[in-house]
Amino acid sequence: MKENFARRAGRPRPVAVAPRPAPPEPGALAAKVRTMAPSMTRSMQRVAETVAGDPAGCAALTVTGLAERTGTSEATVVRTARLLGYPGYRDLRLALAGLAAQQASGAAPAVTADISVDDPMSEVVAKLTADERQTLTDTAGALDLAQLEASVGALASARRIDVYGIGASSLVAQDLAQKLLRIGLVAHAHADPHLAVTNAVQLRTGDVAIAITHSGRTVDVIEPLQAAFDHGATTIAVTGRPDGEVTQYADHVLTTSTARESELRPAAMSSRTSQLLVVDCLFIGVAQRTYESAAPALHASYEALAHRHSPRDR
Amino acid sequence: MKENFARRAGRPRPVAVAPRPAPPEPGALAAKVRTMAPSMTRSMQRVAETVAGDPAGCAALTVTGLAERTGTSEATVVRTARLLGYPGYRDLRLALAGLAAQQASGAAPAVTADISVDDPMSEVVAKLTADERQTLTDTAGALDLAQLEASVGALASARRIDVYGIGASSLVAQDLAQKLLRIGLVAHAHADPHLAVTNAVQLRTGDVAIAITHSGRTVDVIEPLQAAFDHGATTIAVTGRPDGEVTQYADHVLTTSTARESELRPAAMSSRTSQLLVVDCLFIGVAQRTYESAAPALHASYEALAHRHSPRDR
DNA sequence: CGGCGGGCGAAATTTTCCTTCATCGCGTTC
DNA sequence: GAACGCGATGAAGGAAAATTTCGCCCGCCG
Numbered sequence: 001m002k003e004n005f006a007r008r009a010g011r012p013r014p015v016a017v018a019p020r021p022a023p024p025e026p027g028a029l030a031a032k033v034r035t036m037a038p039s040m041t042r043s044m045q046r047v048a049e050t051v052a053g054d055p056a057g058c059a060a061l062t063v064t065g066l067a068e069r070t071g072t073s074e075a076t077v078v079r080t081a082r083l084l085g086y087p088g089y090r091d092l093r094l095a096l097a098g099l100a101a102q103q104a105s106g107a108a109p110a111v112t113a114d115i116s117v118d119d120p121m122s123e124v125v126a127k128l129t130a131d132e133r134q135t136l137t138d139t140a141g142a143l144d145l146a147q148l149e150a151s152v153g154a155l156a157s158a159r160r161i162d163v164y165g166i167g168a169s170s171l172v173a174q175d176l177a178q179k180l181l182r183i184g185l186v187a188h189a190h191a192d193p194h195l196a197v198t199n200a201v202q203l204r205t206g207d208v209a210i211a212i213t214h215s216g217r218t219v220d221v222i223e224p225l226q227a228a229f230d231h232g233a234t235t236i237a238v239t240g241r242p243d244g245e246v247t248q249y250a251d252h253v254l255t256t257s258t259a260r261e262s263e264l265r266p267a268a269m270s271s272r273t274s275q276l277l278v279v280d281c282l283f284i285g286v287a288q289r290t291y292e293s294a295a296p297a298l299h300a301s302y303e304a305l306a307h308r309h310s311p312r313d314r
Numbered sequence: 315m316k317e318n319f320a321r322r323a324g325r326p327r328p329v330a331v332a333p334r335p336a337p338p339e340p341g342a343l344a345a346k347v348r349t350m351a352p353s354m355t356r357s358m359q360r361v362a363e364t365v366a367g368d369p370a371g372c373a374a375l376t377v378t379g380l381a382e383r384t385g386t387s388e389a390t391v392v393r394t395a396r397l398l399g400y401p402g403y404r405d406l407r408l409a410l411a412g413l414a415a416q417q418a419s420g421a422a423p424a425v426t427a428d429i430s431v432d433d434p435m436s437e438v439v440a441k442l443t444a445d446e447r448q449t450l451t452d453t454a455g456a457l458d459l460a461q462l463e464a465s466v467g468a469l470a471s472a473r474r475i476d477v478y479g480i481g482a483s484s485l486v487a488q489d490l491a492q493k494l495l496r497i498g499l500v501a502h503a504h505a506d507p508h509l510a511v512t513n514a515v516q517l518r519t520g521d522v523a524i525a526i527t528h529s530g531r532t533v534d535v536i537e538p539l540q541a542a543f544d545h546g547a548t549t550i551a552v553t554g555r556p557d558g559e560v561t562q563y564a565d566h567v568l569t570t571s572t573a574r575e576s577e578l579r580p581a582a583m584s585s586r587t588s589q590l591l592v593v594d595c596l597f598i599g600v601a602q603r604t605y606e607s608a609a610p611a612l613h614a615s616y617e618a619l620a621h622r623h624s625p626r627d628r
Numbered sequence: 629c630g631g632c633g634g635g636c637g638a639a640a641t642t643t644t645c646c647t648t649c650a651t652c653g654c655g656t657t658c
Numbered sequence: 659g660a661a662c663g664c665g666a667t668g669a670a671g672g673a674a675a676a677t678t679t680c681g682c683c684c685g686c687c688g
Contacts, residue, residue: 041666059408063645073668078646089645090675094373097408098415105416115598117605121459121466124598129454132591133447140443145435152435168492171485175586178482269594272489276590277446280583284429284438291431355635377676387637392677403676404644 029055029099031138032084034258039243040083043072047080051092056100063089131259132273138257139274143281151252152285154234155180158208161187162228164196164221165212172238172275173212179283183290184297193220200227207233212279214256214271216244225249238278240271254278343369343413346398354397357386361394365406370414377403446587452571453588457595465566466599468548469494472522475501476542478510478535479526486552486589487526493597497604498611507534514541521547526593528570528585530558539563552592554585568592 033052037045047070051058058066066089067074081092115127155161161180165173173189180187190196203209209228213221216239229235229249237250240258247253256278259270287294347366351359361384365372372380377388380403384391395406429441469475475494479487487503494501504510517523523542527535530553543549543563551564554572561567570588601608 043667062643064643067668074645075647075668076666079667094408094411097411101412101416102419105419117602119602121463121595121599124602125454125457125459125462125595128594128598129450129591132594133450136443136446136450140439143439145439148439149435168489171489171492175482175485178485179583269493272590276586277443280442280446281435281439284442285435288431288433288438357636376674378674381637388676389637389678390635393636 028138028141029084029095031134031142031257034138035142035240035242035255036083038241040080043070043076044080044083046070047072047077048084051080051096055096055103059093059096059100061093131270135257135259135270135273136277138259139277142255142257143278144253144255147252147254148281148285151236151254151282152289154208154236154252155185155282155286156289158185158206158234160203160207161185162196162199162203162207162209162224162233163187163189163212164200164210164224165189166191166193166218166220168272169212169214169218169221169275172272172279173210175276176210176212176279176283179279180286182298182301183283183287183294185286185290190224193223196220196224197227200224200233201231203228203231203233205232205234208236209233210236210238211246211250212238212275213244213246214240214258214275216241216246218246222246222249238275240274254282343398343409350397354394357384357390358394358397360384361386361391362398365394365410369410369417373407373410373414445584449571449584449587450591453591456569456571457592458567458569461566461568462595462599465550465568465596466603468522468550468566469499469596469600470603472499472520472548474517474521475499475524476510476513476517476521476538476547477501477503477524477526478514478538479503480505480507480532480534482586483526483528483532483535483589486586486593487524489590490524490526490593490597493593494600496612496615497597497601497608499600499604504538507537510534510538511541514538514547515545517542517545517547519546519548522550523547524550524552525560525564526552526589527558527560528554528572528589530555530560532560536560536563552589554588568596 030052033048037048040048047066050066050070058069061069063074063077067077070077078089081089084092086092086095115124119127161177163173163177165171170189170191173191177187177189188199190199200209207228209225211221211225216237222245225235225237225246226249229251234252235250236252236254237244237246238254238256239246240256241247242253242255256271256274258274287298344366347362351362354362361380364380364384372383375383377391381388381391392403395403398406400406400409429438433441475491477487477491479485484503484505487505491501491503502513504513514523521542523539525535525539530551536559539549539551539560540563543565548566549564550566550568551558551560552568552570553560554570555561556567556569570585570592572585572588601612
């Protein structure tokens with residue numbers, strides 16, 4: 001009942017389902033915890049939280065110690081370390097020590113306070129800026145360059161490109177499509193699920209479909225991607241959940257990071273920043289690869305819009 | 315000859331005879347090595363030097379590994395660690411990891427260079443991230459809080475809100491409208507100039523119109539704003555050119571910053587980041603002021619969308 | 629030349645970490 | 659509502675790393 005949708009057509013599922021290539025990072029650990037947390041079990045979450053909350057303290061603990069402190073078992077601690085991308089607890093501990101040192105030396109992402117209802121405007125601006133900056137750093141740190149390269153390669157030689165996104169992600173989809181159009185590629189963003197599927201089935205080998213969804217579970221976006229996948233197109237998922245359902249139909253997965261969200265700051269807000277960075281990277285990458293044709297196209301589109309501006313310039 | 319200093323007074327001896335009072339320091343390790351070097355034996359010096367020379371590399375090694383690499387024995391490595399003030403090799407290793415992390419984070423070589431055609435992907439990501447972060451900081455610094463407050467006030471009590479944006483700015487306009495809708499305000503984004511003007515003339519005192527244009531000269535956006543302005547609506551301009559034409563019809567001006575742009579990185583890219591931050595600030599500000607109604611509205615919209623996600627959650 | 633002190637490393641011991649497996653709780657299905 | 663199955667969880671045994679012990683060997687001094 002749960003693998004029925006995995007393979008509906010002949011194409012074998014892409015190799016990488018697991019977040020395997022996660023490189024053990026030094027500083028971007030808090031981010032990793034946040035992205036992985038939803039896919040963790042309760043006890044693992046406790047461990048992850050503890051670790052992220054007090055790197056210095058935890059670095060001083062042995063497996064047994066940390067297990068006790070979190071009220072779990074050693075096995076769980078080790079499992080958590082694995083999930084975060086380390087070979088074992090020993091290496092997590094090393095990373096923890098690194099993080100602690102960074103925090104102590106001021107290069108500390110430490111803890112950013114939530115935005116509350118009665119914060120003055122200046123505070124709001126400061127916190128928001130800090131959060132977004134952090135999101136950018138986290139995203140960049142967690143980006144899988146190999147996946148990115150592969151995606152860029154597919155895009156650069158695509159006959160046609162479809163981008164699917166709904167709600168907040170729809171804007172990101174549009175942004176990407178707009179930019180790709182500007183460098184002479186055939187790209188379209190689809191926010192309407194029906195039209196998206198209709199378009200998706202037109203795709204074939206050599207074409208590219210991109211799904212953008214933070215949750216990784218948005219059916220309206222997964223369906224068209226699956227359709228594209230089944231028809232042989234190269235598929236890319238831009239999602240905050242590298243284990244989400246959407247990745248089952250994705251040849252390449254680009255992970256966006258998740259910032260803490262508060263009541264006033266919905267997830268859509270920080271995920272958007274992250275998604276846009278990823279999308280920008282894709283764009284620049286493609287522009288590089290197709291430079292010969294991209295540069296003139298960029299100029300052309302710029303010229304074409306010039307008269308839309310009032311004449312008085314600088 | 316060796317226990318003469320051991321018992322000097324009646325107080326029970328401290329557990330450790332070793333040079334205990336040396337506090338295991340995190341960063342100032344190289345210095346410690348230099349200070350201690352003279353009092354070390356030859357093999358210990360080799361170990362100390364190796365460690366100081368390549369903290370990152372050594373942190374990855376086990377006692378045995380480091381012993382091999384320095385051509386000594388495990389015992390010597392442990393002895394060296396002790397001499398440097400750590401309880402054992404394990405802790406030296408932790409400190410080493412910390413040092414490595416510090417070095418790595420400090421070695422941020424300020425990537426201010428333009429993105430060029432032959433930059434590798436990793437470089438692209440780094441530069442892009444750095445640029446966006448810079449843009450955020452710049453924008454936050456240049457934001458006029460008074461104007462922001464005033465804008466928020468107008469929005470919070472608006473009967474109806476129109477947002478105008480074309481091209482890349484259209485996405486920002488949509489983003490703002492989407493979010494305001496979510497907290498129960500009546501907001502619409504208009505990308506079609508004709509419709510925008512048509513809507514603008516419906517506005518009257520107490521309503522708010524927002525124009526988003528980086529250049530400040532986009533006629534398709536200025537016209538509807540002017541129409542709204544003429545009909546008595548409160549008008550806000552979000553623009554990168556505080557002296558641009560658009561500000562003539564704006565009661566409040568919010569300035570976005572402009573990052574350097576290169577051939578591969580069109581202005582639209584950095585201005586978008588800046589605009590989004592401003593828009594987010596507006597949103598949070600409004601959400602704060604209308605908290606009583608905003609919070610339930612946020613939840614309601616979340617609930618309404620829940621079934622759009624595939625059920626499997628954790 | 630012989631004794632002596634200390635640096636040094638091999639091996640034993642202990643601690644820490646990892647793996648395996650049985651249990652338990654939870655959701656699912658009939 | 660009951661039985662089922664699956665996955666999460668922890669206990670215990672086994673591997674690996676770290677630490678201690680102990681004796682060798684080299685160089686210094688008498």
